[in-house]
Amino acid sequence: EVQLVQSGAEVKKPGESLKISCKGSGYIFTNYWIGWVRQMPGKGLEWMGIIFPDDSDTRYSPSFQGQVTMSADKSTNTAYLQWSSLKASDSAIYYCAKTPLTTVTTNFDYWGQGTLVTVSS
Amino acid sequence: MVVTQSPDTLSVSPGERATLSCRTSQTVGTYFAWYQQKPGQAPRLLIYDVSTRAAGIPGRFSGSGSGTEFTLTISNLQSEDFAVYYCQQYNKWPPAFGPGTKVDVK
Numbered sequence: 001e002v003q004l005v006q007s008g009a010e011v012k013k014p015g016e017s018l019k020i021s022c023k024g025s026g027y028i029f030t031n032y033w034i035g036w037v038r039q040m041p042g043k044g045l046e047w048m049g050i051i052f053p054d055d056s057d058t059r060y061s062p063s064f065q066g067q068v069t070m071s072a073d074k075s076t077n078t079a080y081l082q083w084s085s086l087k088a089s090d091s092a093i094y095y096c097a098k099t100p101l102t103t104v105t106t107n108f109d110y111w112g113q114g115t116l117v118t119v120s121s
Numbered sequence: 122m123v124v125t126q127s128p129d130t131l132s133v134s135p136g137e138r139a140t141l142s143c144r145t146s147q148t149v150g151t152y153f154a155w156y157q158q159k160p161g162q163a164p165r166l167l168i169y170d171v172s173t174r175a176a177g178i179p180g181r182f183s184g185s186g187s188g189t190e191f192t193l194t195i196s197n198l199q200s201e202d203f204a205v206y207y208c209q210q211y212n213k214w215p216p217a218f219g220p221g222t223k224v225d226v227k
Contacts, residue, residue: 032158037164037218043216044209045156045164045218061215095163105211109175 002026004034004096011118012086019082020115022096029077030054033099036070036081036110040055040092048094050104051079057105086119093117124210126219132227142167143146143208148188152212154179155184155193158221159204166194167206195224 007021021035035050049060051074060070072079079096096114097108123146133139137145143153148186149185151171166175168184181196203226210217 044221045158045209046218047209047218049215059215063215070225097164100169105152105168105214105216107166107209107211107216108164109166111165114163 006112006115009116022079034079037095122213124219125201130223134227141193143191149210154209
C-alpha cells in the first residue's frame with residue numbers, strides 16, 4: 001500500500017527556521033517525483049514545487065522560488081520542505097504528494113495527510 | 122496560466138446530478154485532473170488526463186472537455202460526495218489548481 005506520512009504540526013515564531021518531512025512507503029521512492037502543495041487557512045490549493053528523489057532534481061513554482069527549499073534523502077525515502085526564516089504568512093497546511101509518472105508535469109495520485117504550520121509571535 | 126472554476130458553490134440534492142466547470146487561459150491538451158477534498162482531509166485524485174478515473178473512483182464521476190474548457194459530472198450524488206472539488210492543469214509550467222467549487226446540500 002502506497003503511503004506518504006508527514007511530520008506533525010508545528011508552532012513557530014516569525015524568523016525561526018523549520019524543516020518538515022514526508023516519508024514514502026509501498027512504492028519505489030526514487031522512481032517518482034514528490035511535490036509540495038500549500039493550503040492557507042480556508043483557501044485553495046497552491047502548487048509549490050517538485051523534487052525527484054533519485055537525483056534531487058528540484059523545480060519550483062516561480063511564486064515559491066527562493067521562499068522554501070525542497071530536499072530528499074533516498075536512503076530513508078523521505079522528502080523535506082524547509083524555511084530559513086518563517087513569516088506569519090507561511091501559516092498553512094502543507095501537503096506532500098507523489099506523481100504517478102516519471103514526468104515532471106503530471107498530476108498527484110497519492111497525498112500525505114498534511115502538516116499544519118502555524119507561525120505566530 | 123490562469124485556471125478558473127465555476128460556480129463557486131453548487132447546491133445539489135442527493136440523487137441529483139452535479140456539473141462543475143473549469144476553464145484554463147491557454148490550451149492544455151489532455152493534461153487535466155480533478156480532485157476532491159473533504160473537510161480535514163487531504164485532496165484525493167478523482168480524474169486524470171481529462172476523463173480517466175483514478176483507482177477506486179466510482180463510475181458516477183466522469184470528466185470531459187478539451188482545449189480550455191473542462192467539466193466534472195457527478196451523477197446520482199451521494200452524501201459522501203459533498204465536498205470541495207479542484208481542477209488542475211499540468212501541461213503548462215507551473216502546474217496549477219483552480220480555486221475550487223464547493224458542492225453542498227440543497
